[in-house]
Amino acid sequence: MSNFIAQFLIPILVLVPVALSEPEAVEALLRRLDSKKSSASVQEAAAKAVLKRLLPTHLDSFEFKIVTKDVCGGHSCFLLNNHNLSSRYGPEIQIKGTTAVEIASGLHWYLKYWCGAHVSWDKTGGVQIASIPNPGSLPRVKDEGLKIQRPVPWNYYQNVVTSSYSFVWWDWERWQKEIDWMALQGINLPLAFTGQESIWQKVFMDFNISKGDLNDFFGGPAFLAWARMGNLHAWGGPLSQNWLDQQLVLQKQILSRMLELGMTPVLPSFSGNVPETLKKIYPSANITRLGDWNTVNGDPRWCCTYLLDPSDPLFVEIGTAFIKRQVEEYGDVTDIYSCDTFNENSPPTNDTAYISSLGAAVYKAMSNGDKDAVWLMQGWLFYSDSAFWKPPQMKALLHSVPFGKMIVLDLFADVKPIWNTSSQFYDTPYIWCLLHNFGGNIEMYGILDAISSGPVDARTSENSTMVGVGMCMEGIEHNPVVYELTSEMAFRSEKVQVQDWLKTYARRRYGNVVHQVEAAWQILHRTIYNCTDGIADHNTDFIVKFPDWDPSPESISNTSKQNQMQILLTLDRKRRFLLQETSSQFPQAHLWYSTQDVINALRLFLDAGNDLSGSLTFRYDLVDLTRQVMSKLANQVYVDAVTAFQRRDAKAYGLNSKKFVQLIKDIDVLLASDDNFLLGTWLESAKNLATNPTELRQYEWNARTQVTMWYDNTKINQSKLHDYANKFWSGLLESYYLPRASTYFRYLSKSLRENKDFEVEKWREEWISFSNNWQAGTQLYPVKAKGDALAISKALFKKYIM
Numbered sequence: 184m185s186n187f188i189a190q191f192l193i194p195i196l197v198l199v200p201v202a203l204s205e206p207e208a209v210e211a212l213l214r215r216l217d218s219k220k221s222s223a224s225v226q227e228a229a230a231k232a233v234l235k236r237l238l239p240t241h242l243d244s245f246e247f248k249i250v251t252k253d254v255c256g257g258h259s260c261f262l263l264n265n266h267n268l269s270s271r272y273g274p275e276i277q278i279k280g281t282t283a284v285e286i287a288s289g290l291h292w293y294l295k296y297w298c299g300a301h302v303s304w305d306k307t308g309g310v311q312i313a314s315i316p317n318p319g320s321l322p323r324v325k326d327e328g329l330k331i332q333r334p335v336p337w338n339y340y341q342n343v344v345t346s347s348y349s350f351v352w353w354d355w356e357r358w359q360k361e362i363d364w365m366a367l368q369g370i371n372l373p374l375a376f377t378g379q380e381s382i383w384q385k386v387f388m389d390f391n392i393s394k395g396d397l398n399d400f401f402g403g404p405a406f407l408a409w410a411r412m413g414n415l416h417a418w419g420g421p422l423s424q425n426w427l428d429q430q431l432v433l434q435k436q437i438l439s440r441m442l443e444l445g446m447t448p449v450l451p452s453f454s455g456n457v458p459e460t461l462k463k464i465y466p467s468a469n470i471t472r473l474g475d476w477n478t479v480n481g482d483p484r485w486c487c488t489y490l491l492d493p494s495d496p497l498f499v500e501i502g503t504a505f506i507k508r509q510v511e512e513y514g515d516v517t518d519i520y521s522c523d524t525f526n527e528n529s530p531p532t533n534d535t536a537y538i539s540s541l542g543a544a545v546y547k548a549m550s551n552g553d554k555d556a557v558w559l560m561q562g563w564l565f566y567s568d569s570a571f572w573k574p575p576q577m578k579a580l581l582h583s584v585p586f587g588k589m590i591v592l593d594l595f596a597d598v599k600p601i602w603n604t605s606s607q608f609y610d611t612p613y614i615w616c617l618l619h620n621f622g623g624n625i626e627m628y629g630i631l632d633a634i635s636s637g638p639v640d641a642r643t644s645e646n647s648t649m650v651g652v653g654m655c656m657e658g659i660e661h662n663p664v665v666y667e668l669t670s671e672m673a674f675r676s677e678k679v680q681v682q683d684w685l686k687t688y689a690r691r692r693y694g695n696v697v698h699q700v701e702a703a704w705q706i707l708h709r710t711i712y713n714c715t716d717g718i719a720d721h722n723t724d725f726i727v728k729f730p731d732w733d734p735s736p737e738s739i740s741n742t743s744k745q746n747q748m749q750i751l752l753t754l755d756r757k758r759r760f761l762l763q764e765t766s767s768q769f770p771q772a773h774l775w776y777s778t779q780d781v782i783n784a785l786r787l788f789l790d791a792g793n794d795l796s797g798s799l800t801f802r803y804d805l806v807d808l809t810r811q812v813m814s815k816l817a818n819q820v821y822v823d824a825v826t827a828f829q830r831r832d833a834k835a836y837g838l839n840s841k842k843f844v845q846l847i848k849d850i851d852v853l854l855a856s857d858d859n860f861l862l863g864t865w866l867e868s869a870k871n872l873a874t875n876p877t878e879l880r881q882y883e884w885n886a887r888t889q890v891t892m893w894y895d896n897t898k899i900n901q902s903k904l905h906d907y908a909n910k911f912w913s914g915l916l917e918s919y920y921l922p923r924a925s926t927y928f929r930y931l932s933k934s935l936r937e938n939k940d941f942e943v944e945k946w947r948e949e950w951i952s953f954s955n956n957w958q959a960g961t962q963l964y965p966v967k968a969k970g971d972a973l974a975i976s977k978a979l980f981k982k983y984i985m
Contacts, residue, residue, distance in 0.1 A: 188940045208587020209612055209650060213336055215518055215555055220445050223249035226283035229443035233287050233363050237293075237302070237310070244318045246274040247286045255281060259371075260332035261289030265323045275321045282445025287366035288674065292331065297322040301691040301800065302367055303663035304809055305360065306859040310798030314694045319507045322556040331674050333369075334642060337651030338673035339449075339592065339614050340365060341374035341563065343523065348463075348623040348658035348908060350377070352868035352886065355436050362440050362586035368670035372651065373441065374521060374607045375448035378434030380407065381427040382512060386504050392460050398422070400458040404869075405885035406726065413456035414476040418894065419885045431512070446838055449559055450509055452520035452549050453502030455491045462489060469495040473528065479895050479902045493544035495522065502548020510553065518555040519590070525580070526564050529571045535579035540584025544733035552586075558584055561655075561670055562613070565601050574605070592616050593641075594655050597633050598717060607648040614651035615641045617669050622908035623658020624722035625860075627811045629665040629712040633677035638672045658908075660859075661807075664688060664712070679845040681708055692800045700795070703787035710776035710784070711811070723772040725821040726815045726847055727909035729923050731901055733943040734825045735934070769825070772818045781949065782984055785812050789980060792973040802972045806857045809976040810850055810911055816983060817846040826927070833935050842930040847921045849979055855915035855965065862914030863892070863964030880961075887958045891919060896955070899947045914964035919957055926950055 212534050220226070230247045235540065239687045246266055252258060261280040266273070276293060280286035294300040298321070299314040308721045316322065353361070402410030403419020404426065410416055441448050450787060462470045469492035478486040491498050530538055549556035562575055565572045572580075581589065591613040591616055592601050602613055619629065642649045652673040667688070668679065690696050714720060722728065731737075785808050795801040813889060824839035854860035869886035873879040890912075893904035927946055934941040 208585070212518065212555075212557055212587060214448050214531070217252075219442075219447075219506070219515060219517070220282060221443050225443055226445050227286070229440070229445075230280075230283040230286040230290070230366075231888040231970065233283075234290060234442075236359075236363055237367070238312060238315065241315070241318055241321075241888060243272060244275045244321055245290065246277045247283075248277065248279045249283070249286070250279045250281060252281050254279070254336060255330065255332050259285055259331040259336060260325050260330055261285040261292070262328055262330045263289055263293055263324050264328035265326070272319060276324070277321070282371065283443065284366050284369060284371045284445050286366055287363075287428075287444070288369040289331070291367040291369075292674075293324070295691055296687075297324065299691050299694065300692070301688075302364065302666070303692075303800070304364065304660045306660040306694075307663040307897075308798075308803035308859070311692060311694045311798070311800050312690075313882070321671060327459050328526045333674055334611060334676040335638075335649060335651050335673065337372040337614060337653075338369045338670065338758070339372045339616065339651050339655075340370040341376075342378070342594075342618070342655040342657050343412065343521065344408040344657050345659060346374075346376045346406055347889070349660065349689070352872055352882075353433075354872070355433060357439065357868075358433065358437055362437070362444070365446070366444050368666070369673050370654075370670070372653075373444050373446060373448060375434065375438055375441065376411075376451055376521075377437055378427075378430040379411070379451050380422060381431035381434075382505065382508050386501065386508050387458060387461075389504065390461065390501065391464050394424075396458055396460040402956070403885045404872075404882060405889040409476075411454075411456065412523065412846070413454065413473060413488040413528065414488060415478075415485045415894075416459075416488050419881075419888065423874075423878055425878065426872075429872070429874075433570055435513065438516055442516060445521060448517050449519045449521050450517055451505075452522045452556075452558075453498070453505045454522050454524040454545075455493060457489050457501070459489050461491070465497055475892055475929055476527075478744070479897050479900045479903065480733055482895055484887070485895065493541045493548075498544055499548045499551060502545070504553035506556070507551025509809030519557045519559050520549050520553070521559045521561075522549070522566075523561050526561060526933070529568055533571060533573075533576055535575050538576055538579040539583040541957045542580045544812075546584040546588060556588070558589045560589060560591055561594050562591045562601055565605070566595050566599050577605060581609050586610075590614065590650065590651060592655060594618050595719070596637060596641070597630055598719060600637070600641070602649065603644070607644075607646055610646075610648055612648050612650040614653045615649055616653035616655045617665070618655050618657075618719070619665060620656035620658050620661065621719065623661075624720075624727075624909055625661055625807075625810075625911040626720060626722040626724075627662060627707075627711045627807060628714055628720040629662055630714050631665070631668060631681045631685075631708060631712045633788045634665065634668050634672060639675070639678045657870075663692075692804075693795050693798050694800075695795060695798075697791045697794050699787040699791035700801075703784040703791075706780055706784040706787070706807075710780045714775045716775050718773055718775070720773055721907075722909060723770075725770075725772060725818050725843075726814055726850070726920055726924070727911060727922070728772070728906045729927065730821075731905075731947070732770065733941050734828060734931075736829050736940050737940070738943075751969050763958060769822055772815075774815065774818070778812070778815050781808075782812055785809060785980065785984075789973070789977055792977070802857055803859055805976055806853060806860060806972050808978060809853055810860075813846060813850050813853070813979060813983065814911070817843055817850075820846065825931075828931050828935060836931070836935060840931070844925055844928065846983075847916050847924060849982070850911070851913050851916040851921070851980060852970065853972070853975050854911060854916065856968055856970035856975050858966075858968045860912055861965060861968070862910070862912040862918075863966040865910075866964060867966055881959065884958055887960070890915065891958060896951050897950065899944050901947065901951060901954075916966075918962065919954075922953060923950055926953070 212497040227247050235242050259281045264277045267276045272563050278286050278289040321340045399417045400420035401422045406419045471490050475481045475486050591608050593613050594616050595618045597617045638652050686701050689701050689704045772897050788805050820839050820843045827835035866886050869882040873882050890908050891909050892902045893907050896901040896902045930946040
C-alpha cells in the first residue's frame with residue numbers, strides 16, 4: 184500500500200491545520216462524505232432489500248450489520264463470519280460492513296467463492312444461482328472469518344456518455360436492478376447525471392432564458408450527453424416537458440437508493456456550455472462560438488455551440504446557481520462534482536497563468552455553491568489532446584485548485600495510462616480507470632492481464648496518489664468477464680493470477696465444472712482478452728462498419744495516400760481505427776489475435792453444449808463467441824470479394840459477395856436465438872417512455888438514429904459518425920446492414936458486368952436515402968428470442984468452418 188493512501192486513511196487525532204497537505208485533505212473529504220451517509224439502520228435495510236431481490240429464498244440465512252471503520256483499522260471493509268446457529272432456519276452467515284455497499288460486496292464475495300454463484304447484467308446472461316445450497320445448508324467460512332478491506336477508498340463507475348448509450352431509455356425498474364448490481368460489485372462512487380436538464384431549465388429561466396429558447400439548446404434523449412458537453416445542440420430534440428419532469432423524478436429515485444446503500448453520487452456541474460440566447464441577454468459576456476464537431480457541412484441548426492469563458496464573472500454566477508439548485512432539489516447528498524470544460528476543447532492559449540486562472544474559476548463556481556466541493560475531472564484530455572497538454576499546462580490546470588479539491592480519472596489506464604508519465608498527475612489524487620468500450624459496440628475484447636495487475640502497479644508505485652479503481656466504458660452490458668475482474672480489483676491488494684481466476688469464473692458463470700469450457704477460456708485469455716497492440720477497440724468489422732469507398736484500382740491510383748486513407752475509413756479524431764499500411768490499401772478491421780485459436784475455443788464451447796444447454800449465461804457466451812468468429816470470417820470474405828472485383832474476376836466476386844450477404848443473414852438468425860441481442864428490445868424501451876404520439880415518433884427516431892447514422896448527413900455524404908454506435912443485434916443486421924451491403928455489391932456487380940466505373944456516389948445516394956427512411960420508420964421487431972442457439976451455432980460452424 185502506498186504511503187499516500189496509508190496517510191489519509193489513518194484517523195487524524197489532532198486539529199486539522201489551515202493549510203492541509205493533500206493526503207490530509209482527502210482524508211477530510213472522506214470524513215465529510217461519511218457524515219452524509221444514511222443511518223446504520225437504513226443501510227442495513229437497504230442491503231437486506233438487495234438480498235431479497237437477488238435471493239428471496241435466503242432472506243433469513245444472512246445477518247447484516249453496519250460497523251465503523253475503526254473495526255477495519257480505519258479502512259472500508261467487509262467481514263464474513265459464521266453465525267451462532269440457534270435454529271436450523273435462522274441466520275447462517277453474518278456479514279458486517281462499513282456501508283451497505285460493503286455488505287452487498289461481502290454477500291457477493293461469499294456467494295461467488297463459497298457457493299459458486301455468478302451475478303452479471305441481465306443482458307449478458309443474468310445470474311447463476313442454481314449452485315447455491317438451500318437455506319440451512321450454506322457453506323461455513325473458516326472459524327476466524329474473513330476480512331476484506333479496500334486498498335483504495337473508491338470504486339468509480341460510468342462514463343459521461345454511458346447515460347446516452349446505455350441508460351437513456353431506462354425506467355425505475357431497470358435502474359433499481361443496476362444499482363443492485365453496482366452495490367454487489369462494490370461501486371461506491373457512481374455518476375448521477377439523470378434529470379439535469381430539468382435543473383438547467385430552472386437555472387437558465389432565472390437568467391431570463393425562456394423554455395422555447397432551451398428547445399434549441401438541449402439535444403434529443405439519445406444525444407443528451409453530447410449536448411451537455413457542448414458538442415452539439417438541438418439534434419434529436421426538442422425535449423418535452425414530460426421528459427424533463429419524468430427524468431427529474433427518476434433522478435430523485437436513483438439518488439435516494441444510492442444514498443440508502445451508502446454510495447456517494449457524483450453530480451454534474453457547470454462547464455461553460457450555454458444557450459445562444461445568453462449572448463443576446465448579456466452582450467458584454469465573454470461568450471465564444473465553438474468550431475464544428477463532426478457535422479457534414481457545419482449546419483448551424485446543431486453545429487457550433489456557445490461557450491462562456493470561465494474567466495467571465497457570469498461563469499461563476501451561473502455555475503454557483505446550478506450547484507445550489509441541485510442542493511435545493513436533492514438535498515446535501517455529495518461534495519463531488521464532475522466537470523470537463525476542456526475535454527476536446529482546448530483553451531485558446533497555452534499560457535500557464537491563463538490555464539490556472541480558468542481552472543480556478545471552474546472550481547470557484549462549484550465551491551461558491553458547495554463550500555466543500557471537489558472537482559472530479561476526466562483525464563481523457565491529457566491523452567486525446569496530448570499535443571496541447573504538455574507537463575507545464577497539465578500542472579497549471581491540476582494545481583489551479585487547492586490540494587485535495589480535485590480528483591482525476593485516468594480514463595484510459597487499461598491501455599494508455601497517464602499516471603506513470605505525469606508524476607502521478609503532479610501529486611493530484613486519481614482513479615485508475617478501465618475505458619474498454621466505445622459507443623456500446625458489441626465485441627469480445629479486453630486486456631485481462633492489464634486489469635489484474637495495472638491497479639496494483641499504480642497503487643504500489645513510488646509516491647502513488649491513486650485513490651480508486653474505476654470503470655468508464657461508454658456502453659455497458661457486454662464482456663461480463665472484464666467487468667467482474669475490474670470490480671474485484673477495487674478490493675484486491677495483490678495481483679490476480681488470471682488463469683486460475685478464469686477457471687473459477689467459468690465454474691461460477693455456468694454453475695458446473697465442464698473441462699471443455701475451462702479450456703476454451705484459457706484460449707480466450709491469450710487471444711481475445713489479450714489485446715496488447717495499444718489500439719482502442721472500436722468495432723470496425725465490415726458488417727457493422729461497412730467501408731464507404733471506391734475500391735476501383737483506378738480510383739485508388741488517382742487518390743493521394745492521405746485522402747485515400749480518409750476515404751477508406753473516415754478516420755475520426757480519436758484515431759480508433761487500425762490502418763493497414765500495405766500496397767493493397769484495403770480498409771482493415773481491428774484484429775489482434777489468431778482467428779484459428781478462437782475457432783478452437785468455439786469448438787470446445789460447442790462440445791460442452793449438451794452439458795450446459797439449460798444455462799442462460801452459457802447461451803449468451805456461445806452466441807457471442809459464434810458471432811465473433813463469424814464476423815471475423817466475414818471480414819476476410821469482404822476482402823476476397825473486393826480483391827476479385829479489382830481483378831475483374833466476376834466468378835470469384837459473385838461467390839464471395841453472396842457469401843458475405845449470406846453471413847449477415849445467418850448471423851441475424853444466430854442473434855435472434857438469444858433475448859439479449861435484439862433490436863426490438865432497444866426500440867420498445869424507447870417507445871415505452873413516451874406519453875403521447877409525438878414523443879413516440881421522436882423517441883423511436885432517436886433510438887434508431889443513434890445506433891445507425893448517429894448524426895447528420897447530406898444527399899451523398901454519410902454522417903461522419905455513422906456506425907459509431909453500431910450493434911450486433913438481430914433485426915438491425917437483417918433490416919439495415921444487409922440492405923447496405925447488398926446495394927453496394929449490386930453497384931460493384933454492375934461495374935463488372937458493364938465494364939464501367941463503380942458509381943460510388945449513386946450508391947451513397949441510394950443508401951443514405953434508405954437509411955433516412957429506416958431511421959424514420961416504425962416497423963416492429965421481435966423482443967423475444969426464437970430458435971435453438973446451440974443447434975444454430977453448430978450448424979454455422981459446420982457450414983463455414985468445418
